[in-house]
Amino acid sequence: MLNDKKIVVVMPAFNAAATLRKTYDDVMSQGIVDQVIVVDDASDDNTSEVAATLPGAIVRTHPENRGYGANQKTCYKLALDSGADIVVMVHPDYQYDPRVIQYAVGFITLQICDIVMGSRIRTRRETLDGGMPLYKYISNRLLTTFENIGFGQNLGDFHSGFRIYNRQVLETINIDGNSDDFIFDTELLAQAIYCGFRVGDIPIPTRYEPDSSSINFQRSLKYGIQCVWVVTKYILQVSGLCKFKVFANTQAFDDKSK
Template sequence: MSFRHSPGKVIAVMPAYNAARTLERTLADIPPGAVDEVILVDDGSKDDTVEIARRLGLTVIVHEKNKGYGGNQKTCYREALSRGADYIVMIHPDYQYDSRVIGATIEFLMLGICDVMMGSRIRTRREALAGGMPAWKYIANRMLTITENIALGQNLGDFHSGFRAYRKEVLETIPYEKNTDDFAFDTQFLAQAVYFNFKLGDIPVPVRYFDEASSINFRRCIKYGLTTLWVMGQYWLQKLGLAKFEIFGPRDAAGSASTSQA
């Protein structure tokens, strides 16, 4: 299936770290015409990710030092906006998320139905577990997602998906440069999107868990879960006027991180 995405420029961004074994498969599944450009931001990979991305004709940005998952996304979005993106989709190059749904996801943004689209890995429990999601991770996801839906007044199926798409207005409004450079960047971003009154939605996306697919370990998941709860607390403290946090403040002209372009 091919997609016509006029008007508007669609850019896919890939936060990459050691994705040499899966990058080409991820790209091959993107429907023809679904995106105008693919930007890969390499976060200090130790394998051939950069060389393969160059060979495949991607726009490649290289971090000389590892900046972390959130730090990588900051560069992704900064570069996409600088290249005139109207719609930005983030897809991990580790082949965990099914990139065939990119075109369908962007359509919801183009129609103005949503400003932010999430790929939900958990349409049913059976599908999630059959895709290889560990049972403990499924339970933790369900508990956190329910909590976040209640705290933020949403009804998303999966608050912790690594497949996301945005209208450019979202990235131009949210002060994401003030977010953490770690994995909690994603949670902060969604809380910010709700705080700034953007419309969130989701679409089912098949997911694969295998050795080459990136995934944080149990210890880091615990830290991530606790940080997620703290972000929900920050959101309500800000909403009630009991405290102020930079991540919910106005966007400013934050300095760009040092990058080099291939």
């Protein structure tokens, strides 16, 4: 709890048995997190069994693998149902240092931001020395630059696995209509920006270890193309040239925020 706000951490997990406990321990070490929710997307390892040993954690397991986006949909529904005021999403692969939660949520409670992203990119040397593959660094920089221009933002990293949401964001956006794949995150951000929510970021230390999750080059390429298409749809939508289903059901918040 911070400033009377219930803080719930969600972990969309897949084959995270080796790192889940370490991530959980760092999350709970700060003393401000009220609830942890782990959703296992039908892992091939014993992620669900490890999750069941985490004190006080709510654990759900998909009977079949549904995808990263579908995992998050379950996470956010459970978080809202539990009464969360602030929802923190952190990958349970121990790549992102969750000890920054205690600082990042302050931007939400002080009503400075509605969404806070953890930025892995401060300097090129630091990022590469931390283990990010060169091709991922280059593609991240190119995509993030394009997305900043298209969305009219100034974020350091659009593709972070550490994100914090004000409850109102998740209640306003129709996330059920989003992709069940990795592009879910970019669609959610595009919707939030379209609705007028304020997005900010903070630096977050990262680790690229053998147990850290990663997608291969082919899936990274597909993801990059999908990101470009989401930005293009956003530009066409705000310009009034086209209407896209992904931006439906947002008028109520638009009117309220004017």
